[in-house]
Amino acid sequence: xxxxxxxxxxxxxxxxxxxxxxxxxxxxxxxxxxxxxxxxxxxxxxxxxxxxxxxxxxxxxxxxxxxxxxxxxxxxxxxxxxxxxxxxxxxxxxxxxxxxxxxxxxxxxxxxxxxxxxxxxxxxxxxxxxxxxxxxxxxxxxxxxxxxxxxxxxxxxxxxxxxxxxxxxxxxxxxxxxxxxxxxx
Numbered sequence: 001x002x003x004x005x006x007x008x009x010x011x012x013x014x015x016x017x018x019x020x021x022x023x024x025x026x027x028x029x030x031x032x033x034x035x036x037x038x039x040x041x042x043x044x045x046x047x048x049x050x051x052x053x054x055x056x057x058x059x060x061x062x063x064x065x066x067x068x069x070x071x072x073x074x075x076x077x078x079x080x081x082x083x084x085x086x087x088x089x090x091x092x093x094x095x096x097x098x099x100x101x102x103x104x105x106x107x108x109x110x111x112x113x114x115x116x117x118x119x120x121x122x123x124x125x126x127x128x129x130x131x132x133x134x135x136x137x138x139x140x141x142x143x144x145x146x147x148x149x150x151x152x153x154x155x156x157x158x159x160x161x162x163x164x165x166x167x168x169x170x171x172x173x174x175x176x177x178x179x180x181x182x183x184x185x
Contacts, residue, residue, distance in 0.1 A: 046073035046147045049140040049157070056159050057140075070094060071155035073147050079156060084109045084116035087156075089126040095154055096127040104146065105131045108139025108157035136160045 048060045049071070056066040059076065068079040081091050087107070095105050107120055117133050124131035134142060136157055143155040 047071060047076055048144040048147060049155075052136060052140055052157075052159060053163060054159055054161065057157065068156075068158045071143060071157060073153065079158075081158065084111055084113075084120060084158060087116075087120040087123050089123045092123050092127050092129060092156070095129055095156065098154070100152060102154045103130065103152045104154075105129045106139050106143050106146070106153060106155045106157075107131055107133050108136035108143075108155065109133060110136055110158045110160050 049057050050060050051058045056064060057069060058064050063076070065076055065078070068081050070077040070079040077094075079091075081087060092105070095102060105124065107124070109116055109120065112135060120133055121131065124133075132139075132142065136159065139155060139157055143153060143157075146153040
């Protein structure tokens with residue numbers, strides 16, 4: 001009987017996928033329960049980048065993401081790289097193990113340096129990912145366009161080092177604040 005129990009446990013253990021053999025201590029160590037808030041419940045709308053700054057991104061659902069992010073049509077994650085020089089095969093592995101597979105990974109780099117582009121390209125090819133390497137500004141608009149088309153796309157976006165403001169941006173800001181001040185509270 002003991003032998004049958006051991007065989008059953010071994011068989012069940014082989015069927016169960018092992019995610020990690022190491023237990024990590026969580027960031028939250030309080031006594032109360034952790035709550036989860038569903039941010040975007042609109043099934044027909046996906047996440048898109050509304051704006052970006054040197055500190056992060058603002059999404060179409062009003063969420064501000066500080067620092068680099070991994071963006072998917074319905075999910076956003078903090079991407080733990082500090083800059084394009086930290087894009088490695090390991091940092092892009094997340095995009096390889098996704099199910100269903102993504103058609104295209106759009107990487108938004110904060111720089112236009114050839115060395116950074118080559119390093120990121122080699123890391124993506126090592127993971128056998130279809131990749132488009134762009135500056136952050138162009139990567140955001142490309143992600144939005146492909147996501148709106150319903151393509152299976154992901155974005156790995158790093159905030160730019162600087163943002164250029166043009167006359168249209170200043171006009172939009174002035175109009176926004178003028179309308180804000182004229183409203184009755």
